[in-house]
């Protein structure tokens with residue numbers, strides 16, 4: 503049987519390189535590459551885009567839209583890693599664990615959008631609670647999150663590399679900063695649409711002086727609810743939702759053993775994996791809870807998720823290469 507052919511448009515970028523490294527060693531697929539000199543040549547890209555079984559787009563949004571417009575064969579499946587189509591009609595959202603039946607939709611779709619890194623962590627925590635009625639859809643959700651600087655792609659990596667170079671140090675004068683302070687970050691619409699919340703979440707992202715890794719925190723002021731769930735109920739609802747899932751792992755409730763020195767939840771502990779870990783911390787006396795997702799922004803937050811989706815789209819075991 504012929505091996506499925508895959509083309510990564512944007513293979514030389516941060517996400518593209520990481521997908522390439524996960525696929526390169528596999529002998530069940532054939533990777534089709536573009537000559538470096540023709541990376542941005544629309545004719546050459548169109549040729550390759552139309553001759554493969556799956557095209558994976560690892561491009562800025564506008565270039566991803568252009569790539570989609572270049573595809574004229576209904577035989578070509580497209581997996582887009584950009585923000586361009588994550589809330590678009592006709593596209594299936596590529597988060598297999600998010601809803602029962604999502605895997606089948608991904609398997610049968612021509613157009614699949616790979617989720618954003620922050621939305622992956624956010625939805626992993628919140629979607630089960632909304633879907634099961636543990637939190638009302640009207641709950642005013644806020645999100646604080648921190649990403650490693652590779653989340654900003656090549657340009658932010660270069661910026662941090664030059665900080666480190668100037669200071670001849672592995673760290674810089676930019677250890678941690680919040681951004682998105684005009685609100686309306688590009689991920690808010692995606693988080694809103696797929697969560698089932700009535701209103702958009704209020705999202706404040708941050709970037710830290712570490713290359714990869716991410717924490718997405720959702721504080722829950724449960725005292726605002728008439729009949730608040732207990733911490734155990736929240737934890738159980740999430741743990742049950744993901745029972746049997748390999749790549750979404752729910753940590754034991756309020757358990758300090760997964761914290762560094764029993765105290766710190768660090769952002770980098772699942773780097774290099776395709777796992778998103780979900781934590782629930784709560785104090786029923788004060789009616790406070792905190793949901794946290796920990797993931798590799800380039801793993802389950804981008805390239806790992808893309809390989810998982812690719813496998814599903816090809817009808818292969820979804821953990822191949824991960």
Ligand SMILES: NC(=O)C1=CN([C@@H]2O[C@H](COP(=O)(O)OP(=O)(O)OC[C@H]3O[C@@H](n4cnc5c(N)ncnc54)[C@H](OP(=O)(O)O)[C@@H]3O)[C@@H](O)[C@H]2O)C=CC1
Pocket residue numbers: 511512513514515516517518541542543559560561562563565583584585617618619652653654655656657799800803804
């Ligand atoms: N980094 C991350 O953590 C995540 C990224 N993503 C998404 O993945 C996509 C790629 O991001 P990322 O890899 O970080 O970005 P990078 O900037 O690292 O890579 C983008 C690549 O696309 C190339 N490119 C730009 N325009 C064109 C074009 N017209 N034709 C062909 N190639 C082009 C760039 O080349 P050149 O540099 O020469 O311009 C570069 O190699 C983005 O949409 C991003 O939102 C998704 C989840 C997480």
Ligand SMILES: CC(=O)N[C@@H](CCC(=O)OP(=O)(O)O)C(=O)O
Pocket residue numbers: 583584585617618619620649650651652653654655658689707708709803
């Ligand atoms: C640290 C940093 O800059 N992060 C990026 C988000 C990562 C990304 O590229 O977003 P997608 O997941 O949608 O592709 C940002 O906030 O714009």
